[in-house]
Each structure stands twice: as C-alpha cells, then as structure tokens.
Amino acid sequence: MRNLSKKQKKMLWRILLAAALLIAIKLLPAEGWMAALCYLVPYAVIGWDVLWRAVRNIVHGQVFDENFLMALATVGAFGTGEYAEAVFVMLFYQVGELFQDYAVGKSRQSIAALMDIRPDYANIEQDGELVQVDPEEVAVGTVIVVKPGERIPLDGRVVAGSSALDTAALTGESVPRDVLPGDAVISGCVNQTGLLRIQVTKPCSESTVSKILDLVENASEKKSASEHFITRFARYYTPCVVLAAALLFAVPSVLLALLNPASLPSFLAGTVWSNWLHRALIFLVISCPCALVISVPLSFFGGIGGASKCGILVKGSNFLEALAQTETVVFDKTGTLTRGTFSVTAVHPESGYTQEQLLEYAALAEHYSNHPISLSLKAACRTDPDASRLSDVEEIAGHGIQAKVDGHPVAVGNSRLMERQKVSWLPCELPGTIVHVTIDGFYAGHIVISDLPKDDAKAAIADLKASGVKKTVMLTGDAEAVAKTVAAELGVDEFHAELLPADKVAWTETLLAARSARGKLAFVGDGINDAPVLTRADIGIAMGAMGSDAAIEAADIVLMDDKPSKIATAMRVSRKTLRIVKQNIWFALGVKAAVLVLGAFGAATMWEAVFADVGVAFLAILNATRCLHVEEFR
Structure with missing residues (x-):
C-alpha cells in the first residue's frame, strides 16, 4: 500500500469492496430481477469509470478502444442474464489494470530516479553567509558554492578549491573526475570531497542537466517504426474484431433459425441467439489490444532509460531501433578515436x-x-x-x-x-x-x-565487428601517413585522409549509397566540426559531449563520456530492446489468436478471455521492464 499512488489506492479499495459485495450476494438467495439489482451494485462500484470513459470517447469520436470493448462485453453479459460473470470480468479487468498501472509507474519511477539529476538549489554568499536560492534565479557570472556531498546545480568554471566529482549520473562511470581551479564543470555531477567555488557560465535553462532532461522527456515524441506499426494496427484491428464479433453473433444464430424452423421457438426464447451472443462477447474481451498498445512503447521507453543508465542519451525510439540495424560505422579521428589532446x-x-x-x-x-x-x-x-x-x-x-x-x-x-x-x-x-x-x-x-589513440579505441572497433558491424571507416582531415598509422593500429577497415568538411559529407554519401537496403550508417564525431555529417548520416553519435551544446543539438545519440566503446554498448541495449519488443508482439498476437479461435468455437470461457486480455498485457509489460536492466552492459 505504501508504494501505491493515490489513484492506485482508490482502485484497490474499489476492487476490495466489489469483491466483498460479490461474496455477500453469492450468500443471498436472490433470483430474477432481484439478482440483477444486487449484482448491479458491485458492477457499478468496479466498472463505472470504464463505462464513463467508453461513453466519453464515443462522444468525442473515439469509439473503438479497450473501454468500449469491455463495456460492450460486460453490458452484453448482463443482457443475457450472466450477471455474476459480467461483474467478475469487470473485476478481473480492473485488477489487471491496477497491476499494469503499477508496472508502468515503477518503470517511469526507475527512469525518473536515474535521471533525477536536477538540483533543487544553489548556494550563494550573502553577507558572509551561504543562502540557498533557486538555480533559475542565478545569473551568469555569479560565484556559487558547492559543498561536499552536494550536486553541482549549474554549468561553470572552478575559481577556487579542488575536489573529485562523481559523474556517474551523466556518464555511467563510477571513476571520479578530479577538478582544479580553471577546470570547467557541468551541472548534475556530485561534489565528493572538497569545497568548490564555481563561476556560473550558463543560465539554468541552458545547463547540461536541463538539456539532458529535455532530451529524455521528449524522446517519446520520435516514435520507432514498430510503434507506428502498432498504432496503425490498433486503429484497424479494433473495428475489425468488433465487426467479426457482430458477425459471429448474427450469422450462425440467424442461419440456424432459418435452416431449422423447428428451432425457431428456442431462438425467440433466447436459447440460441444468447449462446452465440455469449461467444461474441468472449471474442470481444479477448481481442482488446492493450497488451500491444502499452507494452511496445513501454519497451522503447525502458530501453532509452536503460541506455541513459550507461551514460548514453538517445533522442528517440526511432534512433534506438535504427541503431540495431547499423552495418557501417564511420568515425572522425581527432577526439573520437584519438584523445584529442595534442x-x-x-x-x-x-x-x-x-x-x-x-x-x-x-x-x-x-x-x-x-x-x-x-x-x-x-x-x-x-x-x-x-x-x-x-x-x-x-x-x-x-x-x-x-x-x-x-x-x-x-x-x-x-x-x-x-x-x-x-x-x-x-x-x-x-x-x-x-x-x-x-x-x-x-x-x-x-x-x-x-595525438595518441584512446585507451579503449582498439577494443571498441573489435567490439563493433563482434556485434555484427560489417565495415568501420575513419574520415579525417589529417595527413595520409598519420591516418594510415592510426587506422592500422586500431584495426579500422577503411580510412580517407586530408579531407575538408565538404569531403567528409561526400564520402558519407558514397558510403550511404553502398549500404544494403535495410542497413544503417552511423557517424561518430565531436558534434561541433562534424555537424553536417552527423546530420546526413542515418544515426549521428556525438562523442565526449559533456558540456558541448553543439554535440547535444546535432547528434541523434549522445555519449556523455569520452569512450568509443560505449557505441557497442548502445548497440547491445538497442538489440535487447528490439528483441523484447518482438517477443511481446508475437506473444500477445499468438495467445490472442489461439484463444479467439477457441472462443469462436465455444471452447473458451470468459475466464480464458480475461487471461488473454489482462493476463497477456500484464506479462508483456513485465517483460518490457527488462529493458531497464542493463547491468550486463556496464
């Protein structure tokens, strides 16, 4: 109860009340219209919000959704005299919704926790004392004080003091970074040891923390092909199953009555058509597409959150999906494969x-x-x-x-x-x-x-090839001899040297034309000098972007530290996410198809229908939360 939201607690009390009323009604010898009135009470307690949403959506032109299907199925069950079944179906549907909402909430909390890097205050000196103020009120040029254990609230430059900074929330790395007077520091890092006086260089709205949080919060706007498919699928799927349920009810019952006139009295009495109506209602419950509609976006949301745990910011699920199809990786040399410290x-x-x-x-x-x-x-x-x-x-x-x-x-x-x-x-x-x-x-x-190669550059190239990347290419404006030496040392498949910025774009165009129909090309650069190529590639990846505004703006994926090995990590996160998405799609469609067939032939009851809807959705959502667990990649 303690971990439930206010909304979830209300739903839990409604479920418990409806269950208690059901038990009480079962103990009463009510029949006929009295039984209908009795069962109507727990049905209203547990299902009024579903009925209200269904009516409201119909008024707004959004007819075919899970609320409509569940309302139609349970009201239909009431109409056929299956009062207890109608209440039980609505009860278990709401239990499933509660579990789904809890699972989704936990996933969002996990992502929010790992991105909880925006400090609530900044310390400034007034009359010899430290005063806490809102970071948004601190002007550029102001000197702020960051005590040990506090998070740096704004980007700036150290003017006094030395310390070790914990950058794990931004880079995924546990090794502290030592800073001295004159060093640039970014918001979101935790001051571990010494007292720091930092002169602010950017307003709060332009700080690294604000840009990172905006990226993660807006990532859901750029949907993957899988999400677009599910959206289109649900748009046509739900009306089709409603039509199929209507035909399942109307065609057999009418045909039986017409082909066998002797069954007409039983048809008029409801023993024929009510049987087929019951099957149609079961068909509707099974067909709810919420397992797909919820779990697929949640998988990508979890993948983006999991990647951010590793210090990898992905600007949209479309880029996360494309990364799994990467077959060519093109690198800038200076600052990307080499240290950039000449x-x-x-x-x-x-x-x-x-x-x-x-x-x-x-x-x-x-x-x-x-x-x-x-x-x-x-x-x-x-x-x-x-x-x-x-x-x-x-x-x-x-x-x-x-x-x-x-x-x-x-x-x-x-x-x-x-x-x-x-x-x-x-x-x-x-x-x-x-x-x-x-x-x-x-x-x-x-x-x-x-300029020496980075410590993990050679391993990064090897990891990419082991991950299925077919070709690695290095483009540089440096001399031919230097480029040849670096390429040979790191194991890069192909290099082109002495290039102007326009030449890099031209070579990228050539490599794009040479890739396969489904393959993707990723360009890895510093995000400043290589902005044109980052934009032209299928996926632009900015390296070592701590504090680099241009890198965060130009790239599709931003690595918050200086390690090219994180590219292979990002690809593994991407492929794990896509595997989970495909598992959810095939699992949901497979179970629903099987139970739909059983329901159409009268071999499935409302209980199987509830599992095919609520149970499958809950299992798919639990599977989707696995995208957050990326410890094996760190």
Missing part, C-alpha cells in the same frame, strides 16, 4: 629561425583558436603570447590560420594552406600532424604534433 613532439625551423621563434609565431597566430592543435602550440610556447602583437586574423576552414604578428604576415596550417600561398614546403618523416609555418611569405619550418 602535444608538440618536434620543431624543425628553416631560414635562420630558432625553435623558440617558430613556436612563438605559430602560437601567436593561433591565439584566438580553441582547436586542439592550437591549444598544443600555445602550451608548448615558453613565453606568454601578447595578443596586442596580433592583428588581421583569418581562419580558413580545412587549411589553417593567416594573421599578422608585429606587422609580419604569418600563415600556420597544413600543406593545402602552403599550396594556396604557393610556398614550397618540406615533408617530414615523423608520425603525427605536420603544421607548416610561413613568415613574410617564406617557408619558416614545420612543427610535429602527435
């Missing part, structure tokens, strides 16, 4: 420049860029770049950056930028990304930057 490994100056000068010019030109290569150049520069020396900065997509440093034209980028400037450049035999530099239009040398 470091300078070699500096080769030319034309009389020193290593320090070459690095200084390159770092100054890249001063305003947040690209990983730019960050590595600035990190390697020993002097603190003075932005006042910089002017006329121009970033050329897929090539590099042009600027003026101390009035001298400087270009920093790849070989395509050198060719654009008609400058002869020198190749380098070292593995890594080669950044060429020109000063005053002359080649000044090149810098070698290396």
